[in-house]
Amino acid sequence: MDEKKSLIQKIKDLKKSKNAIVLAHCYQNIEIDEVADFVGDSLYLSREAAKTNADVIIFAGVYFMAETAKILSPQKKVYIPQKDAGCMMADMINTEKLLEFKSKYPDVPVVCYVNSTAAVKALSDICCTSANALDVVRSLNSDKVLFVPDKNLGKYVSSKISDKEIVCYDGYCPVHNLLTVNDIKVQKERYPSALVLTHPECREDVVHISDYVGSTTGIMKYVSNSNEKEFIIVTEVGVVQRLRRDYPDKKFIHVSPKAVCDDMKKISLNDIYNSLLNETYEIKVSDNLIKSALRPIEKMINI
Ligand code: 13P
Ligand code: SF4
Helix, strand or coil: HHHHHHHHHHHHHHHCCCCCEEEEEECCCCCHHHHHEEEEEEHHHHHHHHHHCCCCCEECHHHHHHHHHHHHCCCCCCECCCCCCCCCCCCCCCCHHHHHHHHHHCCEEEEEEEECCHHHHHCCEECCCCCCHHHHHHHHCCCEEECCCHHHHHHHHHHHHCCCEEEECCCCCCHHHHHHHHHHHHHHHHHCCCEEEECCCHHHHHHHCCCEECCHHHHHHHHHHHHCCEEECCCCCHHHHHHHHCCCCEEEEECCCCCCCCCHHCCCHHHHHHHHCCCCCCCCCCCHHHHHHHHHHHHHHHH
16 A cells, blocks of 8 residues: 555544544645545535534644634544634734724624634624525625725625625635636636636635636536536636546636635645544633634525
């Protein structure tokens, strides 16, 4: 057996003996799928975290995702295999900044993108992910809504919902925000009949010229339901790699080599093995914070 196969087998054995599962986001290094029980976008993974009977969750993703899993399953041990795998967008807002933002719009409900810390969630009315942001905002009984921290997702929601005013906080994903209309034009010149599928964390003008806008899973579902053969994928490279693996008869063009989330790539198979073996790095959230951050997450999951 080669080294990688034997590492995979050791991870599988450890998972069994510890009653553990591995949750992996679609932006992870693709080899992690070989040991993952569930692979998907943030909404799917948070739902699986809430449902599982496992004693241990290894979260191959970034910190806020593992923290959300812990909030949903406080009685379980949740580990992140690399403790410095963070999200640059989540770090753009903290409780002080949120309180200052809220103070300008008293009594206006706050929708908080799940890419945020537990402390920020705790001060929000409801969470959303890129897969359910439209449904979440529509569910609110208010004609004005504050949206944090992603201004691009907020603007996308605003473009689809005309009966509410959406006030966006000035945060963004530095990976998606780097992608430009020109990046798409360059690919369109080479592949004129390709459909453009885009994540809503991209800039407004990029979203505007896309054929489809949706979450990671949304993009994958779109491809599976489409008879088209060529797609320009305007999101992180992990999605492109999985599409190429799953649909070998279709062509996927990555919009730009800039679209790589370095934090998502920090975790290796070896880290997952060490995390299971040494029980590192445990996600700890205080009982009080779990209680207050759970409320907006549960509200979202119930929609
Ligand atoms: P998804 O909600 O599509 O999984 O996106 C999470 C994320 O971090 C995108 O950058
Ligand atoms: Fe955060 Fe952007 Fe990386 Fe997603 S791609 S984890 S939003 S930095």
